[in-house]
Amino acid sequence: MDKMQRQPKICELIQSQPIHSQNELVQKLEQEGIHATQATISRDLQELHVSKIIDGNTYRYALSPSKTDTQCRLAHCMHMWLKTMVTADNLIVLKTDPGCAHVLGVLLDQLDDRDKIGTVCGNDTCLVICRNGKAAGHFLNRILEKY
Structure with missing residues (x-):
């Protein structure tokens, strides 16, 4: 699956549920039938300007509100x-x-x-x-x- 199909799904997953790591995101994408490596996901997160925010006692990914x-x-x-x-x-x-x-x-x-x-x-x-x-x-x- 190419970037233009993968990145919107990444945004959807991040907005719909707490995602705490790149490996967890890779697993969630796999469940959606999207195969990607951790390195690919890392690049996607950079391009989408995704950051980690604190959520209680843990961190999770979030789209930048800027x-x-x-x-x-x-x-x-x-x-x-x-x-x-x-x-x-x-x-x-x-x-x-x-x-x-x-x-x-x-x-x-x-x-x-x-x-x-x-x-x-x-x-x-x-x-x-x-x-x-x-x-x-x-x-x-x-x-x-x-x-």
């Missing part, structure tokens, strides 16, 4: 995975490579933007819901300018 980091990761993901963007009234439909839409949605949700209400994502489609048609146009323009 706004600058979110913007950098969003720019990277849009460049790598985004295929098309289309608006329909207050909705923006983003088509991505298979397995990548939910990572894009998470990053878009982390943006502090008054025009966006939220996202709904599937395997290769991310639906951005905006307050109205005008807000969708503004949001899309900002995305196009920045990313």
Whole structure:
């Protein structure tokens, strides 16, 4: 499995459950049918800007909450995975490579933007819901300018 399919699953696993080590992450990925070495996972974690945070008496992996980091990761993901963007009234439909839409949605949700209400994502489609048609146009323009 290639990086574009593996990295979104890594983000999903880290956000859905406590992962304490790279070996544990390798095992969780194996359970999902994704085969990767510890060295590959180490590189993925660096590229995704994953850090370890303290959680009670132990450490676990977490995606960085930094706004600058979110913007950098969003720019990277849009460049790598985004295929098309289309608006329909207050909705923006983003088509991505298979397995990548939910990572894009998470990053878009982390943006502090008054025009966006939220996202709904599937395997290769991310639906951005905006307050109205005008807000969708503004949001899309900002995305196009920045990313």
